[in-house]
Amino acid sequence: MQRNIPDGPRPTDIYFFATCLVDLFCPEAGMDAIQILEREGIRVHFPENQTCCGQPAYTSGYADEARLVAAKQLDLFPEDWPVVVPSGSCAGMMFHHYPKLFAEDPVRKAQADALSGRVFELTEFLLKVLKVQFKDAGQPTKVTLHTSCSARREMGTHLHARELLGQLSGVEVLMQSHESECCGFGGTFSVRQPEISAAMAGDKADALKKTGAEVFLSADGGCLMNINGTLEKRRDSFRGQHLASFIWERTGKNNGGQA
Amino acid sequence: MTTQPLQFVPGSEFKRRAAKVVADPFLKKSFRGAMDFLMAKRAAQFPDPELLERQRTLAEHIRRYSLARMPQLLEQLEANLVKNGVKVHWAENSDEANAIILGICRQHDAKLMVKGKSMVSEEVELNHAMDAAGIDALESDMGEYIVQLAGEKPSHIIMPAIHKTKQDIAKLFAEKVPGVAYTEDVDALIQVGRDVLRKKFMDADIGLSGVNFAVAETGSLCLVENEGNGRMCTTVPDVHIAITGIEKVVEKLEHVVPLYGLLTRSATGQAITTYFNVITGPRREGEKDGPREMHLVLVDNGRSQAYADEQLRQTLQCIRCGACMNHCPVYTRIGGHAYGTTYPGPIGKIVSPHMMGLAATHVLPGASTLCGACGEVCPVKIPIPDLLIRLREEATHDAKPGHAPLVGQGAGKTTFASLAFKGFAFLYSRPALYRTFVWAATRFRFLTPGKQAGWTDSRTPLKPAAKSLRDLLAERENRGS
Known part of the structure; x- marks a missing residue:
């Protein structure tokens, strides 16, 4: 699926959705991602109540359980800021699957659709939204x-x-x-x-x-x-x-x- | 020739058989090589991704259009076939299909049937039924002939003998075909098959074929093939029986063209096949060849179950190109026989539960990483990963209120999994509890078990970090960074 990323002013604030794997198993990757974003002049907000996108239950066929978990994440991002995720599969869950998961719940569906439009995988956000220009400081x-x-x-x-x-x-x-x-x-x-x-x-x-x-x-x-x-x-x-x-x-x- | 007993194996055997293939370095290399070759051939046919995307969208729309009108189109097809002099039969399941075909054979006191390639005939296990009735049913497609000679089932829907090497075939022919010496010369091997089969076409009482597209508007049956054996089966014997699934119907001849173009390119990387047969009835008065009698057997065999559900109906869009299996990293590792189903690979995982029930097949939808390679190459855009997830749900749950249960609904339900996911939902929908869990998991990481079911067979244990991202962020806050 190709995404349409509108040209607009550079965002000043973003939400960081770390994902449960990064939180527990590779936190330094999350920290480094946050620091890169901050170095770009972005205020990074880390909603304390974030847990997991619900993907393990969803892909295993436990949609009800996935919905319980996903619904909690839908409430984490009240401001209309981009949500940046340092993992393709969790971003894919929120972008691609949340709208389907809540297809039969009009209130949650509207929330899921709105979220889907502002979820970015980290590299996509850096390159396409922030249009970063990195300068290499390391050895070949x-x-x-x-x-x-x-x-x-x-x-x-x-x-x-x-x-x-x-x-x-x-x-x-x-x-x-x-x-x-x-x-x-x-x-x-x-x-x-x-x-x-x-x-x-x-x-x-x-x-x-x-x-x-x-x-x-x-x-x-x-x-x-x-x-x-x-x-x-x-x-x-x-x-x-x-x-x-x-x-x-x-x-x-x-x-x-x-x- | 006597048909060998079939090796039909239930899906519960999947894990054991898959593990066996995975552990065989020779098979691994051979499958990898074959699939790499097929993927490269397909890729060479689609140099322009935008054009391909437009063609796939068109093909998807044609298939969806046809399915949306399937009941009417089938009636129209039947009426036009009858007008063209074709007898049409309807079979709800394998037994009915076999009984119909056996009945036709009996009417003609048939002893020998030559068969063109037909996966539906494999699906209903026609050879087995013919063998039991004392009728020789001989496969005439080279790959199918090899598989039949070896007493096996096809391992791929387009290339049935893809699991066999040149040496396997040389050995098989030397053993099973009288008067043939061992040779690894491919041309010589093909000639062996030709010599055997050529005579059989003349002797056969019945020719049986599959159907790639059934055109309602004209009452025509289209048959796609490369070897010419399909044309022989449908023209030389006095009686031609075609067998196909009810989903193969399309409205117009012009709908066939885009589908055909994508079918051959996706399947074997050919722009067009050597033969494309459009069969519109038996021999007419004044004609010098063709069968004197022609039948079509339309098989349901679980397709109606898929049809009844809007999402599952997409399964029936399939035109049987096999690109999903060629691109599947799981199929590439385990080959077709491990699945224990007529249709292996990704399409097999989504279609077999309707044909065989979830009790026999509930493991299959779960045996996928959901990597999406299948959906990406599917010429008719079947969202295979989504359908796998849906079937995982049906396999582990009772039917939702207002939904008819699938055959074998809930057969894969286990107390362990359902408790595990209840536990998952309980923990991850309670942020405060989750934070406590993360706190404990990092502090007590030394308690991480060294053996973690499945995972540690080939990997080191998963161990939480000493500090979670939350911890790191809190520390930074305290330092006043």
Whole structure:
């Protein structure tokens, strides 16, 4: 699905929806994303009552349970500010699936539609709304990129990360084979079909490593946990990093960043 | 030739069989290679993404238009076929379809049937029924012939023997075809098949075929094929029986053109097939060839169940190109036989529950990462991931009030899963409780179990961070940053 992003004045305030995975398993990625946004002069609001987008229940066929959780998130964003999400699949849930989830509830449906229009995946927001121009402050390096399936197919944002990395003069982005193929996470799929999931994750880890990159990057917490967990189990030192952390480090953290 | 017993296997076996294939490095390499080849062939046919998008939208609209009028179109189709001299039969399920075909065979005292490729005949297990009645039903499509000779079922809807290597086939022919020596020369192998089949076309009493599109307005049956065996089956024997699902009907001939163009490009990456047959009745007076008698068997077999629901009806838009399986990372890993269904891969996961019931198939909709590759390539834009989610819901819940239950409704219900998701909803819809949970999970992270069902088979355990994002933000606030 392609998104229409209207040209308008640069927003001054945004809501940050961290996602439950980032909150609990990779908080530094959330922190780095917030700091990048703040460095761009944005006031970042973190609604304290946020929990989870409800996706695990929704994709498992438990729509009622997903609705209970999702309804709570719909109430978190009273101001008409953009909602920025550092994960393609959770952004996809809010953008793509919330309107369907509440199709039979006119009040919630209106809320879901309104929210859907202002939910942005982090890379999309940086590139298309803020139109950032990063300045590289690191040593030359080679990286490779894994884009989550939701980012690619639900948010249509798979090119944004690549474009952002293209702004970093010392970073060479290497292509892996079967680039668009799923890493095999799939939420509960990874525990329901562990053998197939392991085969997919193993192939993805192989393909990423084979590029010869120093690190692989992804803007999705689920894929990172899956591929990194697989590499660690193999006692392989190759690792993935959240794109936000990589950018924050490469652009000199608080010291610079803007071209 | 005697038909081998079928290897019909229930869906509950899925996990075991999938695991077996995944552990076989030879099969893994072979499937990967075949699917890479097919994906590249398809991609080469669609260089312009915008044009493809317009073509898919048109095809989707034609299929939706046809389905919206399906009952009337089927009546019109029947009336026009009858006018053209074709006998039309309706079969609610596999048994009825087989009984109808057996009845026709008996009327003609038939001993030998040659078959063109037909997935619906696989679906109703026609070969098995013919074998039981003492009638030889011989597959004449090369892939189907190989699969039949090996006593197997197709592993792909377009390329039934895709799981077999050249060496497998060489061995099979040397073992099963009298007077054939082992050779890995592909042309020689194809010639073996041709020699065997050529004679059978002449001897056969009945020719059986599938149908790709049934045109209501003209009463025509369109058959898409590459080998010419379809044309032989439908013209050489005295009696031609066509079998198809009721969803294959379209209103007009001109609706076939865009669908055909997308079908061949999506399936095998061909701009057009070698043969395209439009069959509008048996041999007419004065004509020198063609069957003297022609039948069409229209099969429901669960399609009405999908049809009755607006969302599930989209399943019936399918034109059976197989692109979803070629692009599916799960199919690529496990091949078609693991599914235990006539139709494997993503389309199989959404269509089989209607044909076989959810009791036998409830595992299948769950065996997907919902990566969306299938929906992305589907030429008629079936939202396969959405339908997988819907069937996951139907498999684990009773029917909603006002909705007729699906066959096998709720068969995948488990107390564990339903409690787990109730627990999920309880925790994640109570922000204060969730915060307490995150606080505890980070403080007591040393208690994280080292073994986590399924996950840690191939990964290190998931362990909460020492400090949550909330903690980090609160610390920063306190530092006055």
